[in-house]
Amino acid sequence: MNASDTFTLMQSIGQQAKVAARHMARAGTAQKNAALLWLADRIAHEGKAIEKANENDLKAANDAGHDPAFIDRLRLGDKAVDTMAAGLRQVASLPDPIGEVSEVKSQPSGIAVGKMRVPLGVVGIIYESRPNVTVDAAALCLKSGNATVLRGGSEAFHSNQLLAKWIGEALVHAGLPEASVQVVPTTDRAAVGALITMPQYIDVIVPRGGKSLIQRVSAEATVPVIKHLDGVCHVYIDDETDLDMAWRIADNAKTQRYAPCNTMETLLVARGIAADFLPPMAEIYLAKHVELRVCTATRAILQNHGIAAHQLRDATEKDWTTEYLAPILSIKIVDGLEAAMQHIDHYGSHHTDSIVTTNHIRAMRFLREVDSASVMVNASTRFADGFEFGLGAEIGISTNKLHARGPVGLEGLTTQKWVVFGHGEVRT
Amino acid sequence: MNASDTFTLMQSIGQQAKVAARHMARAGTAQKNAALLWLADRIAHEGKAIEKANENDLKAANDAGHDPAFIDRLRLGDKAVDTMAAGLRQVASLPDPIGEVSEVKSQPSGIAVGKMRVPLGVVGIIYESRPNVTVDAAALCLKSGNATVLRGGSEAFHSNQLLAKWIGEALVHAGLPEASVQVVPTTDRAAVGALITMPQYIDVIVPRGGKSLIQRVSAEATVPVIKHLDGVCHVYIDDETDLDMAWRIADNAKTQRYAPCNTMETLLVARGIAADFLPPMAEIYLAKHVELRVCTATRAILQNHGIAAHQLRDATEKDWTTEYLAPILSIKIVDGLEAAMQHIDHYGSHHTDSIVTTNHIRAMRFLREVDSASVMVNASTRFADGFEFGLGAEIGISTNKLHARGPVGLEGLTTQKWVVFGHGEVRT
16 A cells, blocks of 8 residues: 555545544443443454454564564453453443533523533544554543544554454444444554544544654644653652651552553652661662662662662663663652652653652642642552542553643543523623 | 844743742742732733833834724723723632642542642743733733743734733732743744744643634644634524524624624524524624625525515635624525534534524534534523633633633643542552
8 A cells, every 4th residue: 555545545534533423422321332342242252263363463473573572462362352351341331421511500691601521523542562452442432432543553453453343343233333443454654644644533642652652643743642751750758757658658669560651760768767768678679679770878878788889870860860661760869858849840751759758748748749640648659540540441641731631531532512501691 | 133042032931931830830829819919000000101111012003004903902091901900800809720629539449539730830822912911811820820921912012021020020029930920022933933842841832813823823833732713603593493582692693793703603594494584684684784695595585585685695615614703694594403513513613603492402412412612502602701601711712622622711721630648558
């Protein structure tokens, strides 16, 4: 397929999505749930078929010399199939956000003014190798009344095409337009360029994948993008604190899992508690083989407590802005709350930051003043997640300030319009 | 000032705004109100000084050969000065949106998760000749805890610089950073280009002015833009309706004022009621010298009722998408609700649309299905306004779907972050 054909194809997909979006906006909850549950059954009962389609992708990825981690992300085994089906049932069980009318208030003119929650319209999703995203993203967009254009990784092409076929059948079964979920049927990279520059058809783009994908999409898109860049998350241990709580949270925030975006990358410690807090904390990390990159004050305290110099690396300026996504942690001693907030403001990525303190005034200042999508008191940064926040599902975590910020669930895929209930009022 | 100097100046303004934004985010309500009220007094008491500065701008505009309407927009007379002072007192009297914590719910893990309303950060405002926008916009941004960079029209330079000086004094008087409101001190057009491409300093741009300004800003900005493009607003007269109400609303929506964006530009009439509704309606419009551009069915009905052929123009395809902002109205007869909604979807600008009907089912379908920022039942489109909607103030009307949609008040200049109240919880 040449670039011009791809452009024409994408225009046609966009047009169909826009027409489908009008139907989806008025689809009933029962209809949307019927599609989700039908698809869940189909996937659960025909796991073998999807695993077979997936085998084609795995073989091609093997032949292309992709590394084991890549192939692992691509694989749809029994467990992944069960998880997809369970996810669909979970989304079906969530309340429908669409149509909610809120804040209706009578005005002096006699009109009553409120807000109605409505779909965004057409959501474009661009993602990389994991084919389960096809089903997860389709489910969230469908439940929130949007039409969707999905552009998966070329390596998952066979898996995605079979899932797309079933999604289409589920929609038709429920009486919904087949075009309300479209999976782009080409691996041509020009399809991405077309998708992100069709504001006449696409209302928002959600890129899911590595940083290079997201940077490319952000730089080139003429459509609004709900995106997630870095997760350089901090925990600040205040000098008024409970040490057991501080050790527990700082341990969990770093070591519960290393790869997620909400994992702590920099630990900030108030000078007044550093000598008590840091040595046992460092022992915990070192026992788990976490590499520590430390400021000079931290090194002095730890070496003074018998930790060998070679077990520590000196943190460089670059460490404070690095999202390791690995068993590496930077540690810095700061004078106190103000210095901690300045560090977070200067070096952080405004994703998730937590204070551990027993001081109420400082807790409330941290909550109010730290300008991040999720700000926590006495909790592990690992909680910044749509499920843990009670959203029931998650399409991603946004580092945008406008529209959707932090974990994005069904509500983030909707907007509100103003509704006015009049009785013949006119303006004077 | 050359382009490189302007770029350096704007970078410096951006940096200072960002630093000021952190202070503004934690400013108390009393402090913000003190600045607003001090400024209101200053403007009220020194009206002569502002009128004198304004004279310089008016003289230059006269010399430059600007038309009377332009000069009228530029003029700050007694009334404009009083209105600015009253506007400041009004904003001071509004509730402070910042710091509001809502929807806090306990989660199974033990943490409580909610949302806190916070400022956007730094708001850039680009506007044209009216110098009163300097004060209005500064007031809204200040009350909502944002730092602001204001770029007014070069023709209002002297007026804006004096107002900027007083705003700075008001901020200092209240103990707030002077840099939290900055008025760009150059008329170099390159300042706009710099302002809209500094995402590292500016969180959102609000352009206020003509369509060409807004299109330029939207096309070139790398910062999110809260914008207002067209207002092609519709009133649909259903065949189940009260004729007196329909005449009253259709009259008001068009003729109460011609220039606002929420004025009706196209009147849609259900075929079943057209012969009863249209002739008296046309008489009202023609008596007010509103030019009527009509579909063939409308022409037939009106001529049949004795309106002369030459009093009507045939509507062309272009009329259905035109925002006249003038005593011109396009009229089309449609089969019914479905056709009306299709017309609005296809030709409208998704700004404000109203249905006049006594049928509940159709009213609710119109409210739900019409994808516009403000959707009304039995009310004049002229109500789409921050004051009429009860926002107490308005920075503009957004035709964006994301973030702020429709009339934008203080809340549209804020965002919400997630706040987590823990007691030492960790993720398992």
